[in-house]
Amino acid sequence: MNLSxxxxxxxxxxxxxxxxxxxxxxxxxxxxFPERKITAWMNDNADEVSxxxxxxxxxxxxxxxxLFFIEQDPELGKYGFGEDEEFVFExxxxxxxxxxxxxxxxxxxxxxxxxxxxxxxxDSHLVTFGDRHILKKDKKAKDYRIQTSLGEREKNKKIFSLxxxxxxxxxxxxxxxxxxxxxxxxxxxxxxxxxxLIKKYSPTSWERFSAxxxxxxxIKNEEFVSYSHQDLPGYSMINMYHRDFVDLMDDLxxxxxxxxxxxxxxxxxxxxxxxxxxxxxxxxRTLRPLRGVYHAYFTFFxxxxxxxxxxxxxxxxxxxxxxxxxxxxxxxxxxxxxHMLNYTFLELKWAKKQGLIHKQGFALIxxxxxxxxxxxxxxxxxxxxLGKFKKEFNVLSxxxxxxxxxYAKN
Numbered sequence: 001m002n003l004s005x006x007x008x009x010x011x012x013x014x015x016x017x018x019x020x021x022x023x024x025x026x027x028x029x030x031x032x033f034p035e036r037k038i039t040a041w042m043n044d045n046a047d048e049v050s051x052x053x054x055x056x057x058x059x060x061x062x063x064x065x066x067l068f069f070i071e072q073d074p075e076l077g078k079y080g081f082g083e084d085e086e087f088v089f090e091x092x093x094x095x096x097x098x099x100x101x102x103x104x105x106x107x108x109x110x111x112x113x114x115x116x117x118x119x120x121x122x123d124s125h126l127v128t129f130g131d132r133h134i135l136k137k138d139k140k141a142k143d144y145r146i147q148t149s150l151g152e153r154e155k156n157k158k159i160f161s162l163x164x165x166x167x168x169x170x171x172x173x174x175x176x177x178x179x180x181x182x183x184x185x186x187x188x189x190x191x192x193x194x195x196x197l198i199k200k201y202s203p204t205s206w207e208r209f210s211a212x213x214x215x216x217x218x219i220k221n222e223e224f225v226s227y228s229h230q231d232l233p234g235y236s237m238i239n240m241y242h243r244d245f246v247d248l249m250d251d252l253x254x255x256x257x258x259x260x261x262x263x264x265x266x267x268x269x270x271x272x273x274x275x276x277x278x279x280x281x282x283x284x285r286t287l288r289p290l291r292g293v294y295h296a297y298f299t300f301f302x303x304x305x306x307x308x309x310x311x312x313x314x315x316x317x318x319x320x321x322x323x324x325x326x327x328x329x330x331x332x333x334x335x336x337x338x339h340m341l342n343y344t345f346l347e348l349k350w351a352k353k354q355g356l357i358h359k360q361g362f363a364l365i366x367x368x369x370x371x372x373x374x375x376x377x378x379x380x381x382x383x384x385x386l387g388k389f390k391k392e393f394n395v396l397s398x399x400x401x402x403x404x405x406x407y408a409k410n
Contacts, residue, residue: 002367003204008211011263015233018267019052022060029067036070038063038126048134054214054234055133055150057266061231063126065095069119077111085111096145097121149232151177151217162217169195172210177217187218187240194249197321202309205253205302212259213252226251230262246329250303257299261364270294270361271351279347280403282340282396287407290351294361297344301368304337308375311382331382332389336396338372338379343400345369350409 030039042049042063049056068091077085089111092101100121104114124143131139133150140159146152151162162177165184169192176191178184199206214234218241219226225247226238236255243251264270271294277287283296307330316327345365352362386393 002364003208003371005207005211008208008260011267012211014267015057015263016052019057019060020050022064023049026060026063026067029071033070036066036123038066038123038130041127041130045130045135049130054232058147058150058229058232059126059129059134062122062129065091066119066122066126069115069122072112072115074112074116075110076115081111088115092118095122097125149217149229149235149237167192170199170210174213175215177215179218183218183240187216190240190245190248191216191252194245194252197310198249198253198306200321201313202306205306205309208260208302209253209256212263213256216252226255228255228258228262230258230265233259233262233266246326246333249306250333253302253306254299257302258295261295261298264360264364268358268360270358270364272356272358274356278407279351280343280407282343282400282403285399290356293344293347294351294357294365297341297348297365298368300337301341301365301372304334304341305371307331307334307337308378312375312378328387328389332386332392334375335379335382335386335393338375339396339400341368341372343403345372347409 027039027042030036030042049059069088072088073084076088092098092115095101097118101114101118104117105111109117121143124141125145128139128141128144129147131137132144133147146154146159151164153160153162162179163181163184164175164177165188167174167176167188174191174195176184176188178187195206195209198209212234213236215236217235217237219237219239220241221239222242224237224239225243226236228236236252236259238248238251238255240248271290273289273291275289277289277292279288279290279293280286281288281293281296283300284292288296310322310330311327311334314321314327322330348357348362348365351357383393
């Protein structure tokens with residue numbers, strides 16, 4: 001069973017073993033080239049990087065990028081622009097060093113030469129990263145890229161770190177970063193209240209959260225609900241400024257779902273990733289590639305599970321944990337997610353038949369589908385009591401019906 005504390009524990013053991021293998025691979029690879037600054041730094045600080053941690057995993061992921069770039073043929077682009085050149089170009093173009101790389105190309109450097117020159121900037125960045133986040137030294141360098149996901153910010157060309165506190169909730173420690181003491185007090189209470197209610201009404205959701213989330217970093221950008229990174233396990237960037245309490249519970253479990261899935265993605269090859277956007281996403285109301293809808297199914301399931309568990313386990317006549325408006329929203333969100341997940345599962349079954357989702361990848365979402373179907377009778381009852389959300393539900397039903405017609409797959 002994939003959804004169990006025992007499985008979560010095994011995943012953590014496997015990721016620690018994977019880290020050690022990756023560390024050896026990268027150190028061995030770096031030895032094949034003239035010594036970089038980061039090679040010497042890793043040798044000098046071998047004890048600090050020898051064991052897995054969330055920060056070390058991010059550091060190693062960025063070091064792996066450096067190894068990739070220095071392994072490329074320095075003659076790339078000298079005689080033309082083919083698939084190899086395009087691949088390297090896109091890797092730099094999607095990196096934090098895109099501007100440095102593009103400037104060198106615009107000045108006439110070949111792609112291979114621009115890549116090697118830019119790798120010097122990345123090398124310098126990695127040393128500063130190690131000093132700041134692994135050795136905890138207040139070092140700075142011109143080539144260093146601020147790590148906002150780790151709670152770093154810049155003001156007046158100076159780097160500062162957000163304030164940090166630790167929330168102790170039923171034996172679990174969650175670190176919270178904030179801009180001020182006032183935020184710290186406010187956000188701490190809201191997060192603690194949200195997690196206590198998750199634990200009360202959806203214990204299995206709490207088990208998963210406590211297994212995979214370790215740090216919460218608030219984000220102020222209204223355009224972002226929440227996000228996380230595959231290379232930074234356990235760190236959830238949550239919008240604490242523009243979302244209500246029901247949304248907060250949802251966001252905490254949604255990003256935790258990404259952390260859970262990312263453990264598998266960092267260990268196994270779950271799906272193929274064709275770039276064609278042929279799968280309709282009910283959440284974004286647009287066509288997306290397979291990766292997008294696969295991730296959406298796995299992560300939005302946890303919102304459904306939470307809201308369905310609340311409705312199933314709560315005594316509406318006696319409870320004082322939620323307002324009527326919040327219960328109405330929870331009921332609609334459970335119904336909404338149920339139908340969007342059901343639609344998407346059919347798309348994913350089709351992708352599996354095409355050989356695009358591998359055995360382990362499908363086993364994860366198939367287990368979720370089985371959990372989903374347990375609530376079928378509840379959904380019919382909840383649909384009768386949607387109140388002011390009835391109109392939104394009718395729009396959703398029509399949208400999904402149209403999507404089935406327009407994007408049907410044989």
